[in-house]
Amino acid sequence: MNRRKTMTTGDNAKKAVAEALNGILADSLALYLKTKNFHWHVSGPHFRDYHLMFDEHAAQILGTTDLIAERVRKNGHRTLTSIGDIAKRQSLSDNDDSKVAASDMLAELRADNLKLVAKLRDAKELAGEAGDNATDGLLDDWTDQAEERAWFLFEIAQKD
Incomplete structure (x- = not known):
């Protein structure tokens, strides 16, 4: 009986990790597309710098998406299947405005x-509870990347 209860608890913990990762994947794909959107539409005196930085950030974000999905699959769960699935799970807002000031792009x-x-930190906690060391370690890397992007966006927006 105890073994079955432990297995069920473990299964629930792994399912919670998979659900968290699917949410992170949806947000990563939404953030990728928003970053590319801003890359395509940025204008102004810092066009070149922002254009290149947004492209670098988008490439980094896209680079994590396959790894996130593979962690879900390696743990025996299904991952996102469509744009509609992404839209249902994403927590980040889209930006469909036709004209966004560069300073607003940086802030957003x-x-x-x-x-x-x-969300990455929440998932790390769940991975720790599930004993999923591989996901736990990857989440550290993805957190560091997102923190670095946020730092760059903050610093570039500072006035002289």
Whole structure:
């Protein structure tokens, strides 16, 4: 009986990790697309710098998506299947405005990266509870990347 209860508790913990990772994946894909959107539409005196930085950030974000999905699958769960699935799970807001000031782009992307950091930290706690050391370690790397993006976005927005 105790073994079955432990197995069920372990299964629930792993399912919670998978659900958290699927939410992170949805937000990562939404953040990737928003970052690319801003990359394509930025204008102003710092166009080149922002254009290049947004492209670098987008590439980094996209680079994590396959790893996130594979962690879900390695743990025996299903991951996202469509744009609709992403839309149901994402917590970050889209930005469909036709004209966004560069300073607003910086602020919005910084806030989104910080929201992602919070979700990554929550998932790390769940991974620890589930004994999922591999996911736990990867979450540290992804958190560091998101924190660095937020830091860059903050510093570049500072006035001289």
